[in-house]
Amino acid sequence: MRVMVLVKADENSEAGALPDEKTLTEMGKFNEELVRAGVMLAGEGIQASSKGARVRFGKGTKPTVFDGPFTEAKELIAGFWLWQVKSMEEAIEWLKRAPFQDTEVEIRPVFESTDFAPSDPTGELMAAEERLRAQSEQLNKAARR
């Protein structure tokens, strides 16, 4: 199964402060372990919410755009990993070893196309999603070069 690990923003990340060298080094080691164990699928840092926007959808009206920062949001995200694990327990064990201090990190299982089997008897949705993923994967690899 895949899980998404969501790292929360704090005052520092929201102020655009970069992690110090010690934090980067420790996190680098942890990331290396994840890669060596075949757990790491992806990982990204997200810029402060002041550089972002929110789009709210209405009923029969045009979507409304709000510019960041989102000071009212208590659960902003500053980064994420995508991990390949055998169980939630394994994901939790990995996360417990991460070099964090005084923060809270969330683990969420990701929907796999097989989860939709009951509402997709012909397999049509699953096939469409597989195609979409294969194409995105190629683009993703190119974007990282």
Added chain:
Amino acid sequence: MRFMMLMIPKGYEIAEPGTMPDAKAVAGMMKYNESLQQAGVLLALDGLHPPSMGARVSFPGGKPKVTDGPFSEAKEVVGGYWMIQVKSKEEAIEWAKRCPGSETEVIEVRQVQEMSDFPPDVAEAAAGFADLQAQSGQSKGS
């Protein structure tokens, strides 16, 4: 530049384990996903099971403490995301506006950090990460 579009569906914070999206909504969303794909902007996308199937780990004083979902204090939670490659924040917002979202949904558009955003000394300390990402790949789960 890369942007993450985070789908925040109101009510998902209290959704029961095993909650599935409505088939009709999924069909509409697949059309939107295909339009992102056809425009060559879609890098990755995923849906997340509700928080009641997840867990949080906090680190008071550096010591891990596990809390099972749902998370009673959470007012809004992520339901899924798209990673897109676009030329500007405006273009990212335009894509978010085209999503067939309902009135209970909000999309948060956030810019992804690139190595080029870091000053040279930080970039050097984080240099291994780009290699790690290249090694890790986006292999499909099972």
